[in-house]
Amino acid sequence: MAEDKGILLESGTNELEIVEFEAGRNKYGINVIKVKEIIQPQPVTAIPHAHPYMEGIIQLRGEVLPVIDMMKVLGASAESASQDKYIVTEFNQQRVVFHVNNVTQIHRISWEQIEKPSNIYQGSESKVIGVIKKGENMLLLLDFESIMAEINPEAGIRVDEVKKLGKRTRSTKRIVAAEDSPLLRKLLNDTLAEAGYENVDFFENGKDAYEFLVSLASAEEKEAEVSLVITDIEMPQMDGHHLTKKIKENQRLKQIPVIIFSSLITDDLKHKGEKVGAEDQISKPQINELVMKIDKYIL
Secondary structure, three states, rough: OOHHHOOOOOOOOOEEEEEEEEOHHHHHHHHEHHHHEEOOOOOOEEEOOOOOOOOEEEEEEEEEEEEEEHHHOOOOOOOOOOEEEEEEEEOEEEEEEEEEOOOEEEEEEEEHHOOOOOOOOOOOOOOOOEEEEEEEEEEEEEEEHHHHHHHHHHHHHOHHHHHHOOOOOOOOOOOEEOOOOOHHHHHHHHHHHOOOOOEEEEOOOOOHHHHHHHOOOOOOOHHHHOOOEEEEOOOOOOHHHHHHHHHHHHOOOOOOOEEEEOOOOOOOOOOHHOOOOEEEEEEEEOOHHHHHHHHHOOO
């Protein structure tokens, strides 16, 4: 698994590997880059008055980690089975364990194969950000960042953090932001507005963002100019690494600074963003650092 991590996304291939797991009767997916290891269930210490999704805590090689019950998160049957597994993950600069009914296999796919959920079943509380068709089965790709933000809002992007930077000068310079999570798009919009950046065009995947940038590049109006691009990494249709690569390969767009703002920014993965030409990479939820980098490239 570690060997493949060094290959995927390194040059913006628009590919990823998905760990398939079960919770209740459905099959779900999590990006293999988030997964540190898969272990057998261990005795859990319950935490009084914890969030309903929290099963408790375990000690793994001396580190105390929270355990999230995915059956409760997804409203699935709570019956335990002999195949139950713990998926140990790392993202948003934290380690979290997800308790699932089973882990079955790993799939290598393209982001183009991940379809956006229909608005019919994607309600405001939906945790599904993509659907992957595998033969007769469908894997639901989950928004693990929003799950954790629901459990602990303090660990997510917080608008009030920007206020600590002091009074901000308003800027009309245009920013394009690609972020697939509806929750994080709203938080990012509110935060950037608080920081003085109100002229932001949001897109839910890299493909739409790139097509928008290309259309603006063909316009001659001064107002069409984009001063900066902010992109997540994990997005259906086109991921942030591939988006950055395409921007830097386009003669009319390559001068636009690109900041990758993702839960997957770690020392092990930063070289992938550098390889595709990103000017900066910030780990979620460090919104203050993101704003200061925007200031650096725009003001």
